[in-house]
Amino acid sequence: MRGGGRSEWPMRREVLRASGVAAGYVEPVVKEANISVEEGEIAAVVGPTGSGKTTLLLTLAGLLRPWRGEVLFMGRPLWDQLPEARRHIGVMFQNPDDMFFNSTVRDEIAYTAVRAHGPEKGLEMALNVAEALGLKPLLDKQPYKLSGGQKRLVALAAAVAHMPKLLILDEPTTYLDEGASERALAFIRALRDGGAAVIIATHDLELVCRIADRVYELRDGVLLPSSKRSRRNLCICS
Ligand SMILES: Nc1ncnc2c1ncn2[C@@H]1O[C@H](COP(=O)(O)OP(=O)(O)O)[C@@H](O)[C@H]1O
Numbered sequence: 001m002r003g004g005g006r007s008e009w010p011m012r013r014e015v016l017r018a019s020g021v022a023a024g025y026v027e028p029v030v031k032e033a034n035i036s037v038e039e040g041e042i043a044a045v046v047g048p049t050g051s052g053k054t055t056l057l058l059t060l061a062g063l064l065r066p067w068r069g070e071v072l073f074m075g076r077p078l079w080d081q082l083p084e085a086r087r088h089i090g091v092m093f094q095n096p097d098d099m100f101f102n103s104t105v106r107d108e109i110a111y112t113a114v115r116a117h118g119p120e121k122g123l124e125m126a127l128n129v130a131e132a133l134g135l136k137p138l139l140d141k142q143p144y145k146l147s148g149g150q151k152r153l154v155a156l157a158a159a160v161a162h163m164p165k166l167l168i169l170d171e172p173t174t175y176l177d178e179g180a181s182e183r184a185l186a187f188i189r190a191l192r193d194g195g196a197a198v199i200i201a202t203h204d205l206e207l208v209c210r211i212a213d214r215v216y217e218l219r220d221g222v223l224l225p226s227s228k229r230s231r232r233n234l235c236i237c238s
């Protein structure tokens, strides 16, 4: 499915493990999710619209309490480690407008990095990420006035600028043209190859084929590792 990366991490630690997790709002949408992601690995979560991918990701990110089951981050219950663990977790929301709250793209991208690493280092990290994603011309603009694709790249930059151990990306390539999508993909791969654990929810099967190390399917509220056969069908592009 892809080359490089993983072999450079022979002693990979498990970053996130969810066991028997049920997640939802007025009632569980996700009834049983088991998933594990290690350092230097990308796990894709696929499933139909409304199947609960976003709900699951919010739960794995510690933003929604599970109805039952356990979410471990670096071997310990995630909820016991909040808010400190947030500096090691990056989340890109499906709708970037849900996460923007700064008046400039620069401040939006730098916000978490500055809190995690201090003003000087944090800003430097943010500018490096902005450069890598081609966002430098947008730094003084207001985030909510950008195009859909630009917003998504800014949301990605804001999620990763602090170099999280765990990166959670909800539909990261929606609205991106080919060039922007390639930049985002290369960037996500580089983070993975640097040791980050990445979870991506997506409809984009080409994205799954190109970068996922593990694939999970969410069907009828149950998250299961994709079978080899099902994965072959998903990845007819490869
Ligand atoms: N904030 C919310 N409150 C109540 N129900 C919600 C909320 N967000 C999503 N849902 C419902 O949960 C279900 C799963 O949604 P979601 O997790 O967004 O699925 P997906 O990301 O796979 O499209 C849907 O039926 C949706 O209507």
Ligand SMILES: [Mg+2]
Pocket (backbone or CB within 6 Å): 053, 054, 055, 094, 170
């Ligand atoms: Mg969704």
